[in-house]
Amino acid sequence: MTIAFVVNGRPVVLETDPLRRLIDVLREDLGLTGVKEGCGEGECGACSVLIDERPALACIVAVGAVEGRHVVTIEGYQERDLFRKVASAFSETGALQCGFCTPGMIIAAGALIDACPDPDEETIREALSGNLCRCTGYNRIVQAVMRASRETKEPSSR
Amino acid sequence: MAIAVPEEERMTVYGPFQIPDIVPVAVSIPLGWNTDRIRARVTTIGGDFGGKMETTAQITCLGALAAYVTQRPCSIVYDREEDITTTSKRHPSRIRIKSGVDQNKRIRAVKMDIDLLGGAYFGSSAVVLDSSVKMATGPYRFENVSVRGRALATNHIMPGATRGFGVVQTTFALETHMSRVARQLGIDPLDFRLGHVLKQGDRTSTDAVLRDQVKIPEIVKSVDAMSGYRAKRGRQAGSDATVKRGIGIALYSFGAPHTVKGTLRGRPRPLILRRTGSGDVVILTTITELGQGMVTVFREIASRILDIPIERISMDNPDTDRDPSTMGTGASLGVTLFGKSVERGARKLKDRWDEPGEIEVMEDYVEPGYLEWDDKRVVGDAFHTYSWGAVAAEVSVDLLTCEVQVTGVWAAHDIGRPINDRLAEGQVDGALVQGLGFGLMEVLESKEGILQQGRLRDYAIPTMRDIPAIRQSFVINPYSEGPFGAKSVGEIPTIGAAAALGEAVADALGIEVGRLPITPEYLLDLVRAKETSS
Ligand code: FES
Numbered sequence: 001m002t003i004a005f006v007v008n009g010r011p012v013v014l015e016t017d018p019l020r021r022l023i024d025v026l027r028e029d030l031g032l033t034g035v036k037e038g039c040g041e042g043e044c045g046a047c048s049v050l051i052d053e054r055p056a057l058a059c060i061v062a063v064g065a066v067e068g069r070h071v072v073t074i075e076g077y078q079e080r081d082l083f084r085k086v087a088s089a090f091s092e093t094g095a096l097q098c099g100f101c102t103p104g105m106i107i108a109a110g111a112l113i114d115a116c117p118d119p120d121e122e123t124i125r126e127a128l129s130g131n132l133c134r135c136t137g138y139n140r141i142v143q144a145v146m147r148a149s150r151e152t153k154e155p156s157s158r
Numbered sequence: 159m160a161i162a163v164p165e166e167e168r169m170t171v172y173g174p175f176q177i178p179d180i181v182p183v184a185v186s187i188p189l190g191w192n193t194d195r196i197r198a199r200v201t202t203i204g205g206d207f208g209g210k211m212e213t214t215a216q217i218t219c220l221g222a223l224a225a226y227v228t229q230r231p232c233s234i235v236y237d238r239e240e241d242i243t244t245t246s247k248r249h250p251s252r253i254r255i256k257s258g259v260d261q262n263k264r265i266r267a268v269k270m271d272i273d274l275l276g277g278a279y280f281g282s283s284a285v286v287l288d289s290s291v292k293m294a295t296g297p298y299r300f301e302n303v304s305v306r307g308r309a310l311a312t313n314h315i316m317p318g319a320t321r322g323f324g325v326v327q328t329t330f331a332l333e334t335h336m337s338r339v340a341r342q343l344g345i346d347p348l349d350f351r352l353g354h355v356l357k358q359g360d361r362t363s364t365d366a367v368l369r370d371q372v373k374i375p376e377i378v379k380s381v382d383a384m385s386g387y388r389a390k391r392g393r394q395a396g397s398d399a400t401v402k403r404g405i406g407i408a409l410y411s412f413g414a415p416h417t418v419k420g421t422l423r424g425r426p427r428p429l430i431l432r433r434t435g436s437g438d439v440v441i442l443t444t445i446t447e448l449g450q451g452m453v454t455v456f457r458e459i460a461s462r463i464l465d466i467p468i469e470r471i472s473m474d475n476p477d478t479d480r481d482p483s484t485m486g487t488g489a490s491l492g493v494t495l496f497g498k499s500v501e502r503g504a505r506k507l508k509d510r511w512d513e514p515g516e517i518e519v520m521e522d523y524v525e526p527g528y529l530e531w532d533d534k535r536v537v538g539d540a541f542h543t544y545s546w547g548a549v550a551a552e553v554s555v556d557l558l559t560c561e562v563q564v565t566g567v568w569a570a571h572d573i574g575r576p577i578n579d580r581l582a583e584g585q586v587d588g589a590l591v592q593g594l595g596f597g598l599m600e601v602l603e604s605k606e607g608i609l610q611q612g613r614l615r616d617y618a619i620p621t622m623r624d625i626p627a628i629r630q631s632f633v634i635n636p637y638s639e640g641p642f643g644a645k646s647v648g649e650i651p652t653i654g655a656a657a658a659l660g661e662a663v664a665d666a667l668g669i670e671v672g673r674l675p676i677t678p679e680y681l682l683d684l685v686r687a688k689e690t691s692s
């Protein structure tokens with residue numbers, strides 16, 4: 001079946017089985033390996049992408065369901081100003097170790113800051129609780145998200 | 159994950175190998191080839207924590223066989239369920255402790271009986287048990303010690319080296335035991351433990367003299383200042399009818415590196431520093447970056463000695479064709495032992511810096527000359543040195559659901575003088591949370607040899623919501639033999655969290671916890687047993 005959608009701003013037309021997982025299409029057909037598979041069942045958040053600007057888990061979405069929609073992976077997200085702020089807060093805070101959870105964390109953190117520009121610690125822990133990290137103990141991730149949200153409030157000071 | 163690519167007379171395998179050097183040996187067996195026909199290249203590893211030591215070599219053998227048969231590149235990728243069911247786990251264990259107390263309320267003798275369930279394969283059980291036994295008495299000095307350690311063959315979970323290396327289990331047992339004894343004697347459990355702590359010049363259970371200062375009192379003071387442990391302890395149990403609060407503390411230590419004459423068995427483990435013609439420096443070694451920051455730390459050490467920017471120093475993922483065989487890292491060896499090799503190599507390179515063209519320096523690790531080890535009698539310096547720590551955990555326990563929520567974590571460690579504070583603190587944060595997960599929620603059962611939790615849906619690890627903010631400090635105590643005074647940090651912060659949790663729950667409910675993880679089901683049993691007995 002022919003499926004047409006937009007990935008990172010580029011139109012994509014694929015001849016494929018609509019029941020294939022979006023994560024497989026993104027990683028294998030389109031080479032977007034920033035989308036990570038941590039569990040394959042919606043438990044870990046490593047495969048987080050944006051579908052029509054809302055965070056979604058690419059491992060539990062069938063590619064047929066994104067027909068006509070806009071998908072953004074970490075590769076496309078990199079172009080955004082918010083990405084730069086979140087990513088630099090992550091690296092300056094030391095909010096990653098092995099880095100496997102990081103693309104999903106950044107997408108989820110960005111979506112949180114978009115929805116709630118000044119989250120407190122509890123809001124962050126609640127909002128990102130669907131993103132697992134085995135390495136950092138989350139401490140510095142929470143600090144990084146707070147830092148990024150502070151920096152988005154001071155427009156382009158850096 | 160593994161990829162095998164057949165070439166004319168050879169095969170190149172790619173994967174997240176913690177110890178790349180063992181992979182050609184493993185793959186050579188099913189192929190019936192000499193090891194020099196196999197080249198192992200390490201991909202970016204992700205987290206490891208011990209899980210990518212033996213099992214990655216096994217998976218690679220399957221990939222290599224497929225490539226051999228098809229004569230085409232083959233990759234094997236496990237999904238999470240395949241991964242959980244086939245890779246190694248922390249050793250389940252049963253530990254019995256008996257101690258003799260004199261009329262001055264001091265422990266005079268301790269007898270420990272350690273059983274690790276070793277699964278069906280021998281694997282890492284010997285080295286893990288080795289650590290369990292040698293570190294069994296933790297940070298304490300007892301005049302008379304008897305430790306028996308056994309790894310038992312079972313048809314259950316396949317265990318292997320896992321962060322904390324057999325000392326998480328013994329620490330939970332010993333801390334719990336000592337606190338219980340203190341309560342029976344009517345003494346404050348922390349004071350009782352502090353009264354038994356090792357001091358500089360004391361002898362460990364293997365009769366090694368502690369050459370360096372033991373700063374456990376300072377460590378405990380730091381944790382108390384951050385957590386308010388002493389003010390909170392024992393005051394919170396009655397606070398609310400259905401939600402009880404409690405706080406607990408654990409003291410612990412971890413010996414590293416193992417002495418070569420003992421556990422490491424003296425094989426050479428060299429690394430190379432090469433200054434290229436353009437003046438950049440390349441570090442060549444099969445020591446792997448497992449997310450612990452090893453590459454950054456090695457580059458930082460070389461950069462400080464050579465006085466050149468860190469950007470000019472590189473260290474790529476290992477390749478067994480290119481790199482000298484350093485036999486990977488593990489058991490918190492990396493910084494203290496091999497970081498020191500980098501330091502010495504960099505000094506030699508610096509002396510020769512004015513020579514033209516490419517310069518290469520090969521450097522093997524060196525053990526401090528004063529270390530002695532008698533393997534037959536199991537006496538002497540089992541480890542080069544020790545890192546020390548304490549952690550306090552605060553909990554609230556809902557009496558209706560018996561759920562435990564961790565509400566505070568505070569820790570202090572002596573890891574010598576950290577080379578990179580931010581990386582070291584990151585190691586501590588992550589290790590503490592792994593320890594809490596182990597102590598609180600990570601249930602893994604095996605029925606008739608079959609794992610009952612094969613996915614992240616039923617094997618729950620801590621999420622952000624399960625964990626509070628962590629506060630921590632380092633008590634600086636430079637180690638003269640370590641690079642820039644550093645000791646090991648990788649394993650130690652994993653060790654005490656579960657024990658502190660057990661003490662916190664004991665404080666909240668006035669019960670004795672004897673098992674991990676402290677699930678609601680287990681706690682309900684304890685609470686019911688207490689109700690019927692009173
Ligand atoms: S891989 Fe999609 S949530 Fe884990």
Ligand code: FES
Pocket residue numbers: 095096097098099100101102132133134135136204205449
């Ligand atoms: S940094 Fe390794 S899983 Fe988050």
